[in-house]
Amino acid sequence: MKISIGVWIDHRKAVIVSAPHGDEEITVIESHADRHPGRIDGVANCRAHESNQTQADDVIERKFKQQLNAFYDEVIGHIHQASSLLILGPGEAKGELDKRLASTKPGKRTVNIETTDKMTDPQIAAFVRESFQVASPVNMLG
Numbered sequence: 602m603k604i605s606i607g608v609w610i611d612h613r614k615a616v617i618v619s620a621p622h623g624d625e626e627i628t629v630i631e632s633h634a635d636r637h638p639g640r641i642d643g644v645a646n647c648r649a650h651e652s653n654q655t656q657a658d659d660v661i662e663r664k665f666k667q668q669l670n671a672f673y674d675e676v677i678g679h680i681h682q683a684s685s686l687l688i689l690g691p692g693e694a695k696g697e698l699d700k701r702l703a704s705t706k707p708g709k710r711t712v713n714i715e716t717t718d719k720m721t722d723p724q725i726a727a728f729v730r731e732s733f734q735v736a737s738p739v740n741m742l743g
Contacts, residue, residue, distance in 0.1 A: 606683040607729030608676065609720060610690045610698055612669065615676045616722055618729040619683075625730075627722055630675055634668035669694075673701040684710050687732050689717045689725070 606619040617628040676698060680686060686702075688695045695714050702712075713732075720728065 603684045604682055605685040605687075605729075605733040606680050607687040607689065607725065607732065608680060608695075608698070609717065609725045609728075610676065610688065610694045611692055611719075612694050615672070615698075616725050617676065617679050618726045619680075625726060627726055628679055629722070630672070630679070632668065632672035634665055634672055669697070670701070673698050674705070677702055677705060681708075685733065686710055686712045687729060688712065688714045689720075689728065691716065691718055 604619070606617060608618075609616045612634055613632055615630045615632070617626075617630070619626050619628075680702075688699055695716075699712060699714060717728070
């Protein structure tokens with residue numbers, strides 16, 4: 602059975618669109634990975650900087666990579682059964698997911714990667730439907 606799945610991904614979240622039994626399913630997975638701990642909405646912490654109170658850059662980067670790898674593994678757990686996979690996103694995360702998928706779950710599948718801007722969940726679902734030429738759930742009912 603051919604299973605087509607689309608994933609929009611960045612370092613903050615993944616939106617997975619699949620229709621395994623004819624009913625479209627949208628799953629959102631948050632990464633909880635933070636490259637800049639202590640920042641709130643992109644604004645740095647105002648406390649005085651002391652070397653013994655902040656983590657070294659390499660420690661922060663290593664923790665960030667570990668969080669991303671756990672995030673990618675969770676996403677792979679949702680998409681591993683796909684025979685056709687479309688990976689979308691605005692940045693590096695789509696390529697990183699593809700590499701992780703190839704190294705952890707090798708298999709025969711078609712993988713297409715496209716660069717897109719930020720999209721809403723319904724926009725992602727429509728893009729995936731159009732890419733795989735699947736009828737809209739509204740059209741399937743009517």
